[in-house]
Amino acid sequence: MNKKNTLPIILLTTLFFLWGFAHNLDPILIPHLKRSFTLSNVQATLVDTAVYAAYFVMAIPAGLIMKRFGYKSAIVTGLVFFAIGCYLFIPAANTQQYSFFLIALFIIACGLATLETVANPFMTLLGSPETAAQRLNLAQSFNGFATMLAPAIGTELILIHSTPDEQLKLMPAAARKAALAAEAASVKGPYMALTIILVIIAVVFLFVKLPNVQAAENKSTSKRGFLSILRHRHLSWGIAAQFFYVGAQTCIISLFVLYAVSVANLTDREAGHLASICGLVFLAGRFIGTFLMKYISSNRLLGIYAIINTILCFGAIYLSGSYAIYTVIAISFFMSIMFPTIFALGIKDLGPERELGSSLIIMSIVGGAIVPRAFGYLSDASHDIRMGYYVPMVCFVIIALFAFRGHRVVVRTNEQSVNAIY
Template sequence: MAKSKNQLAIILITTLFFLWGFVLNLNPILIPHLKKACQLSDLQSALIDSASYIAYFLMALPAGLFMKRFGYKSGITLGLVLFAFGTFLFYPAAELRLFSFFLVALFIIASGLTLLETAANPYITVLGDADTATQRLNFAQSFNGLAAFLAPLMGGTFILSGNTLTEQQQQVMSADQLNQYLTNEAASVEVPFVVIGVVVLVVAVFFWRTPLPDITEEAETTDQAEGSIFAEKNLIIGVVAQFFYVGAQVCISSFFIRFSDRVAGINEKTAALYLSVALLGFMIGRFFGTYLMRFVAPPRLLAVYSLINVCLLLVAVLAHGLIAVYALIGVEFFMSIMFPTIFALSIRGLGAKTKIGSSLVIMAIAGGAVFPVIMGKVSDLTTMQTAYIVPALCFFVVFYFALRHYKAENVQLAVTH
C-alpha cells in the first residue's frame, strides 16, 4: 500500500516538473512580444527574466522555512495557488497594457515556482530507495525538458502574431490605429495564461485532496539536526556548482540565436528552429541520462559530461560556420542531467536539514541572472564567439564538484570492501 502511494506521489510530482518548465520557457516568447505590446527598450524587456530570477533568490529560503514547518504537501499546494494567481494577473495586465503589472505577475508566478521546486526536487528524492534518488529526479526533470521544447512552439503559435511594425510604419499610423494595434498585441497573452492558470488551479485542488505520504527526514544525530546548515561543506560546494551551472545554461540558450547569426550567418527564424532542435536534444538527454545512470554512477557521468561540454564549447569558440552551431546544440544534450544531478548530490545525507538545504540549492538559480551579464560584457569587448569561454569556465566548476563526489564514493567503496 505504501509503495503504491509512493508511486502515485511520484506521478503527481512529475507533473509539476512539466508545469513549471512550460511557463518558465515561455519567457523567450514574452520578451519580444511584450517589447512590442508595451513599447519597451531592450533593457526593459530583459527585466522579464530578472523578475523570475529575483523571485527564486528572494523566496527560496522562506519556501524552505515554510515547508519545514508545514511539510512538502502544503508547500506544493501554496506554490500552485501562487502560480495560478500570477497567471490570472496577465489578463488585467494586458487590458491595462502596464509592463510593471506584467512584472508583478511574473514575480508572483516565479514565487510559486520557487515553492514548487524547493518542495518537488527533494520530495521525489526521498520517495523510494535512496540509491536511486538521482535517477528518479532525472526522470522527473526529463518532463521539464519536454516542456522546454513544447513551450516556445506553442507560445509562438498562440501568442506571437508575427506582425511587427517598423518605426516608419508607426509614424504614419494615427494614434487610434497604433493604440488598436498595441491593444491587440497585448490581448494575445490573455487566453493562454488564463488557460494555464485554470489547469494549475485544478492541479492544486487535486494535490490538496489526494492523500500523499508526508516524508519526515530524520537527523542522523542530534548535532546534525542542530548544527548550522552552512557547516555542511558538501551542500555549500553544491550550491556554488549549481550557481555556475545555471549561469552556463542560461548563457548557452540566451545568446544562441545571435551566435548563429554572427558565426554561421543563419537568419533569426532559422536560428530559432535550430534552438528548438537543441532543446529537443536537451529533453532526449534527460531521458537518456536517466537510463544511463542504471549503469554509470551519477558523479562519474556528471564529470564526463562536464568535460565533454568544455570541449564542445572550445569547438564553438574556435570553429567557423555550422560546426560551431552544432557544437552548441551538443552542449544542450550533455548539460541535460546537470541540474537534477547536482541537486540530488548536494542534499545527500542532510537528514533534518534537507528542506533548508534544498532552498539554498534553489537560490543558486540566481546564477542565471549573473553570468549572461558577464558574457554580454565579454562579447562587447571581444566577440560573441569568444564570449562562450564564460560558460566553458562554468563547467569546470561543475567538473570539480562531480570529481569530488566521485572520489568520495570510491573511498567509501574501498572502506566497505
C-alpha cells in the same frame, strides 16, 4: 518502487513538467518583449533577473513552509503563487508596462521556487537512496519534455503575431506603437490557459493523500544554527555548482533565439522552432543520461558532460551560421542531467537537514538572474552575442570541479573533518 508511491510520483512529475514549461516560455518572451518595448540585450535579460531573483527570495520561506506544514501545503502554496502570476499577465498586457510583466514573472517564479524546493527532495525520498539521482533525473526528463514543447507552442501562439520589421519601419509612429502593443497582448491567451490548469492541479493536490516521509526524520532534527549546515562541504560545493549551472543554462536557453537570429540570420519564428529542437535534444539527453547512470557514477558522468560543454562553448564563440546553431544544440544535450544530478549530490546524506539544504540549493538558482547579466554586458560591449559564451564556459569548468572533487561528502567540525567519499 513501492506501489503506494506510484500516484505521488506521477503527481510530482506533473510539477516538473509545469515549471519546465513556464521556464521555457521565457526564450520566447525575451525576444517578444525586447521587440515590443524596444529593449537592449541587457534590458531584455531583466526577464531572467526577475525570474531567478524570486528563487533567492522565496527558497528559504518555501523550505520553512515545507518543514512546518509539510510537503503538501508547500506544493499547494507554490501552485497558488504560480497561478496568480500567470493571471497577472492579462493586466500587464492591458497596461502595456514592461515593469508589470516583470512583476508577474517574479510572482510566477515565487511559485516555481516553492515547487522546486519541495518536489526535488520529495522525489529523492520516494524510493531507495541509492537510486535518488537516477529517479530525480527521470522525473526531470518530463521537465525536459516541457523544454521541447514550450518553445514550439509559444512560437505559434505568441511570435506568430509579429509584424515584419520592414512593415513596421514604414508605419507612422502611432500605428507602429499600436502594432507593437497588439503583439505584446498576444501573451494573454496562453497565460490564461495556464492559470486555469494550475488551479485545477492545486485542487487535485488538496484532496490527494501524500506519504508523510518527513515525520520520522524530524524526530531527530538538528538544533544547529542556520549557517552551520554549510559544514557539509559537499552541500557548499553543490550550492556553488547549481548557481553557475543555472546561470549557464539561462544564458544558453533563454538567449537562444537572440543568438540564432544574430549568428544565422534567422527570423524570430525560425529561431523559436529551433529552440524546440533544442528542447527535444535536452529531453533525449535526460533519458540517455538516466540510462547511462546504471553503468557510470552520476558524479563522473556529470564531470564528463561539463568538460564536453566547456569545449563546445569555444565552438559557440568562434563558429557562425548553422555550425554555431548545431554546437549550441549539442550543449543542450550535455546540460540535460546537470540540475538534478547536482541537486541529488548536494543534499546527499543530509538527513533531517535535507529541507534546509534543499532550500539553499534552490536559492542558488539566483545564478540565473546574475550570470546572464554578465553575458548581456559582454555581448553588448563586443557587439557580438557569441562573445557572451565565455561566461557559460567558465560556469562549466566550475561544475566539472564539483563533479570530480566537490561532491565528496565531507562534514567539517571544529576539531576535524569527517570524510565519507562516494
